[in-house]
Each structure stands twice: as C-alpha cells, then as structure tokens.
Amino acid sequence: MKHISSTKNEIVKQWKKLLTKKGRLQTKRFLVEGEHLVEEAVRAGIIKELIVREDVQVPGSWKKNAADLITIDESVAKVLSETETTQGIFAVCEMKEQTERLERGRYLLLDRLQDPGNVGTMIRTADAAGFDGVIIGHGTVDVYNSKVLRATQGSIFHLPVIMMSLDEAIQDLHELGVFVLGTALRNANPYTEVENLGAIGLIIGNEAQGVAPELLDQCDGRAYIPIRGKAESLNAAVAAGILLYHFAPVD
Amino acid sequence: MKHISSTKNEIVKQWKKLLTKKGRLQTKRFLVEGEHLVEEAVRAGIIKELIVREDVQVPGSWKKNAADLITIDESVAKVLSETETTQGIFAVCEMKEQTERLERGRYLLLDRLQDPGNVGTMIRTADAAGFDGVIIGHGTVDVYNSKVLRATQGSIFHLPVIMMSLDEAIQDLHELGVFVLGTALRNANPYTEVENLGAIGLIIGNEAQGVAPELLDQCDGRAYIPIRGKAESLNAAVAAGILLYHFAPVD
Known part of the structure; x- marks a missing residue:
C-alpha cells in the first residue's frame, strides 16, 4: 500500500x-x-x-x-x-469507451448548457424519470467537471451519457423513427399539448439563448412551458425536470 | 447626495x-x-x-x-x-407587513427547507406556475438571505411570501375548503393520480427528512414522484417544480 x-x-x-x-x-x-x-x-x-x-x-x-x-x-x-x-x-x-449506439428510446439532448449544477441535476433527473440516456452536444460544460459529477449524485454512472454532435444525434434518432422535440419560446406549443409517445429526443438549450435555431429547424415539434405569474423564466434544471417527467414512461 | x-x-x-x-x-x-x-x-x-x-x-x-x-x-x-x-x-x-390572510387558492408550503438555492428556486417556480403564494414554516431558511433572494430572481417581490406556522396554515386552508397535499414516500399515491382541483396547499419537506409526520397527519392526501431509474432521489427544487406544474392553473 x-x-x-x-x-x-x-x-x-x-x-x-x-x-x-x-x-x-x-x-x-x-x-x-x-x-x-x-x-x-x-x-x-x-x-x-x-x-x-x-x-x-x-x-x-x-x-x-x-x-x-x-x-x-x-x-x-x-x-x-x-x-x-x-x-x-x-x-x-x-472514462467508459463510448461504444453505445442510440436505440429507439427516450433521450435528453443538451445544447451548450453552461452551468455545471444544472447539467448534473438534469442527468440525475433524466435517470430518475426513466430516460434511456443523455446526449451532450459540443459546447456543453464537461460532464467530468467536479461540480457536474457532484450534482448528478452518481446518476452519471447509471445511465449512458453520450458525447456527440447534436446534428448527428438528431439524424440517428430520426432514422430510428424517434420524435425530436425542441424547447423554444416562439412558434411552439405548450408542452402539455405534446403527447407522450414513448420514444423522444428532448432538446434543452443554453440558459440564456435556448436551443440553436439550426437545431430547432431539424426538430419535429417545438414546445414551451407556460409562465403564468410574473416570473420571467424558470431555472433550466427545473424546466428540464418538468418536461422529463411529462415524457417519462407511464407505469 | x-x-x-x-x-x-x-x-x-x-x-x-x-x-x-x-x-x-x-x-x-x-x-x-x-x-x-x-x-x-x-x-x-x-x-x-x-x-x-x-x-x-x-x-x-x-x-x-x-x-x-x-x-x-x-x-x-x-x-x-x-x-x-x-x-x-x-x-x-x-420588509412588507404581512397582513395577507390566506384566501382560497394555490399555495406552496415549505417545511424546514435548508438550502437557500432550493428555497429561492421554489419561490421562483411557484410564481411562474401561477400559484398564489408561498408559506414559509418555522425552521425553513430565512428568505431574506442573499442566496435565497438571488435564486428567486425577483419573484419574492411578485407573490405573497408568508411566514407562519404550518399547523396554522393547514387549519386556515381547511377552513377555506382547500385540499392539503403532503409529499411522502410511504402510504402515498403517485402525484399523477392526484387530480388538479384548483385550490391546493402543497407541502414540500426538508431535503433529508421530508415533511414532518405531525403535518402529514393533518393532510388530506399524500403524493410522491415515482423514481423509475437508479437515482435515489430528485433534487428538492426539481421535485417541487414537477408538482407545482402538475397543480398549476390550466389555460
């Protein structure tokens, strides 16, 4: 020793x-x-x-x-x-070798998220909600950062966390026949109007800028979370949690 | 000057x-x-x-x-x-004088929450979800703490944040005919099985211990958020967000 x-x-x-x-x-x-x-x-x-x-x-x-x-x-x-x-x-x-290929299922896609606590909490919530994996696009904070790891509470070891370009991920999901949903404030429907179809690719975007327009163009639908009070926005990890549970497997 | x-x-x-x-x-x-x-x-x-x-x-x-x-x-x-x-x-x-009396409506009740960021984020989310107020029970972190204020993103100035004993709050809500729902892991239903009846008193408990048993005893129902993956729990602010939006006003 x-x-x-x-x-x-x-x-x-x-x-x-x-x-x-x-x-x-x-x-x-x-x-x-x-x-x-x-x-x-x-x-x-x-x-x-x-x-x-x-x-x-x-x-x-x-x-x-x-x-x-x-x-x-x-x-x-x-x-x-x-x-x-x-x-x-x-x-x-x-680090585990990333050999996983995407399969038909539920994925959370993160587009240029910057806050380590948010990213870790989202991975933890995706695990809890029964999603099949989290796809980390280029420009999102490194998931092996200590603050991310801490906020995942270990979920990073439970479910596949895959680093790949989101363009590629969307293409793969489309080939698998998976509906890809972007979050956006404009030209979007309240998330409650989007049916939980089982398989989904749910894209959450940068805390300030949201999902990149070129990714939104590739989405099959756009959704937003209605703000009813005077708050200007939701915390990104809370918003992700609401959507993840809306699209979670039903017992 | x-x-x-x-x-x-x-x-x-x-x-x-x-x-x-x-x-x-x-x-x-x-x-x-x-x-x-x-x-x-x-x-x-x-x-x-x-x-x-x-x-x-x-x-x-x-x-x-x-x-x-x-x-x-x-x-x-x-x-x-x-x-x-x-x-x-x-x-x-x-500080505003607390003269507000509870009215029939949607309230978030916080029982001994300790993390300032969680409490601030919950106030922000309650505002966004269209709740009518947040009731801060004894033993919850001071809402005028700088970390709480920052996490509310200003929502603390938008909706009533009322400091009072939760025993009293539950009694007041009951007199108004409001359904009081406690979050609990045992003897509880999945939250999706609890109907959104309009008025509600939703109690979120301490990050480690949950809602105090003596408060749960006064509740009209108990609900939990199902954990489907291998995560042990949800972040408290995320859990509150999921529930607040489940019981939010519908357009």
Whole structure:
C-alpha cells in the first residue's frame, strides 16, 4: 500500500491534472470525491485508484474493487478537494469507451448548457424519470467537471451519457423513427399539448439563448412551458425536470 | 447626495448587520444586490436606500423611487457584496407587513427547507406556475438571505411570501375548503393520480427528512414522484417544480 505525504509528489501532480478538462481528455480519466460518489463509482466498476486520507476508514469491498489503494496526508487531500470541507475520499476513474449506439428510446439532448449544477441535476433527473440516456452536444460544460459529477449524485454512472454532435444525434434518432422535440419560446406549443409517445429526443438549450435555431429547424415539434405569474423564466434544471417527467414512461 | 468612502463608516456597519438574520429581524429591513434584483425591488416600491459604486450608472427612475441615494467606494462595495464579482449595485429594502390572510387558492408550503438555492428556486417556480403564494414554516431558511433572494430572481417581490406556522396554515386552508397535499414516500399515491382541483396547499419537506409526520397527519392526501431509474432521489427544487406544474392553473 502506497502512502503519499507531500503535495509535491509526482503522483499528486498527475492527480491535479485531472481537475482540468485538458488533463481529463489526455488521460481518459477523471477524479471523483466524496463517499457517495466513490461508492457509486465502485459499483460501476471503473475505479483505478482509491485515494483516502490516512484517518479515514472505507469498506473492504471498495479496496477489492480498486486496482490501487493509496493513503494520503491531510495536506494532499486539501489540494485534491474542490469542496470546502473534504471527507478525504477520492477515486481516479476511467472514462467508459463510448461504444453505445442510440436505440429507439427516450433521450435528453443538451445544447451548450453552461452551468455545471444544472447539467448534473438534469442527468440525475433524466435517470430518475426513466430516460434511456443523455446526449451532450459540443459546447456543453464537461460532464467530468467536479461540480457536474457532484450534482448528478452518481446518476452519471447509471445511465449512458453520450458525447456527440447534436446534428448527428438528431439524424440517428430520426432514422430510428424517434420524435425530436425542441424547447423554444416562439412558434411552439405548450408542452402539455405534446403527447407522450414513448420514444423522444428532448432538446434543452443554453440558459440564456435556448436551443440553436439550426437545431430547432431539424426538430419535429417545438414546445414551451407556460409562465403564468410574473416570473420571467424558470431555472433550466427545473424546466428540464418538468418536461422529463411529462415524457417519462407511464407505469 | 451622500458618499461613503470608508468601510469603517457607521452606516456601513448598519448595512453589514443586514447580512445577518438577526440584523434583518431587528430592523425589518434587508439588503438586495445586483441590477436585476434592485430593479425588481424598485418596481415593488420597497427601496429605502439605493447604494451604488461611484463608477456605476443607474436609471434615473430608480433614483426617484429610492428615499436615499448613496454612492460608495469599491472597498465598501466589496464589504457589502456576497458575490464573487460585484456589480456594485445594492438597495436597502423594507420588509412588507404581512397582513395577507390566506384566501382560497394555490399555495406552496415549505417545511424546514435548508438550502437557500432550493428555497429561492421554489419561490421562483411557484410564481411562474401561477400559484398564489408561498408559506414559509418555522425552521425553513430565512428568505431574506442573499442566496435565497438571488435564486428567486425577483419573484419574492411578485407573490405573497408568508411566514407562519404550518399547523396554522393547514387549519386556515381547511377552513377555506382547500385540499392539503403532503409529499411522502410511504402510504402515498403517485402525484399523477392526484387530480388538479384548483385550490391546493402543497407541502414540500426538508431535503433529508421530508415533511414532518405531525403535518402529514393533518393532510388530506399524500403524493410522491415515482423514481423509475437508479437515482435515489430528485433534487428538492426539481421535485417541487414537477408538482407545482402538475397543480398549476390550466389555460
């Protein structure tokens, strides 16, 4: 069992690279933090290194499922942590190869979403609502960002999260005969007037600009959520939640 | 026109007290920050002091609507701000006297909600969904907290936000013949099976513990949102959004 006491250790420098999008893309690895997320990553079977502060106890089953167990000093935990008070539990995980092909089903498509908390919450809600996957278009915040991971509450390990161009995704969904619905404020129907047909590609757009016009042009329908009071808009994650549950599988 | 250049000025000390719940309760005033919120407060006609950093221009109509206009140095703006990069626009506002009596209508009741962002987002969503008011039970985070105010996006100035005991609120609603629905995981129906009857008292509970059992006992019905995937739960503000829109007025 390795122990690392210095923040200047070469391994710590490698870990710190995983806090940047560039470092994650180069290594195809990412860092998760906190008991709950690490537990979900263990279950998903993607842990390469389990990293725990020396005073922290973790279940034996976690150790068996990690290729490597490394203990660290508190100073190292502080360097790795992106929370205010760290639990001292981390794991280096491997990104899954994206071999999934889209199948007929329910997908949430994210067009240039910027807020990590929103994106993570949307992935969590898509999981809860029984959707089959989330498609992350170019320009949406990196889903391996620590704030996104935290907000997914582990759902990122439960359902396929697929990075691909939304043009391509819409084309694939159309070939599968799936209805693609864009959210838009103009030339759109109240979402309650759109039937829950089973399979759907639901596109949520950028917090300020909405779905790109060139994507809306490829949609089979457009819907909006009526605002009845004096609020100007809904929080993006709340709006996504309302729509996801409207188009969720019915028991 | 007053100008304040020192963070040690007595007036700044008074303003800083408004950053605490105690200070707000004692003075029945609160501080709002940022162009959008201050604009909404101006419209609501509750601004006592308009406070702007000396380099910031604000519309003349704002100045007319504020009892006092005070310019400040950047150092003072930094002391007052609870954001990372401040716009340098603040206002001291007066809390409205709560004289509203509940009427037959749609109300969201919050039982011991702890997360300021959740509470603010719920107020915003209740406004958007066309609810008539939000009732804040004892033990819910102070709605004049800066994070709550920010998350409401101004909706706190649009619809009645009433601080009262939920026991009393449920009793009042019952006297008005309003159906009171508690959210609960056990002995509950899927929310989609609960009819939208018009008037409703919808109770959302603490993020971890849910609605208190003694309140559930007083409810006319209990509902839950089905979780179909592997997610353990929904974000509280998302859950509230799904329910608020299910029970929203229909055009």
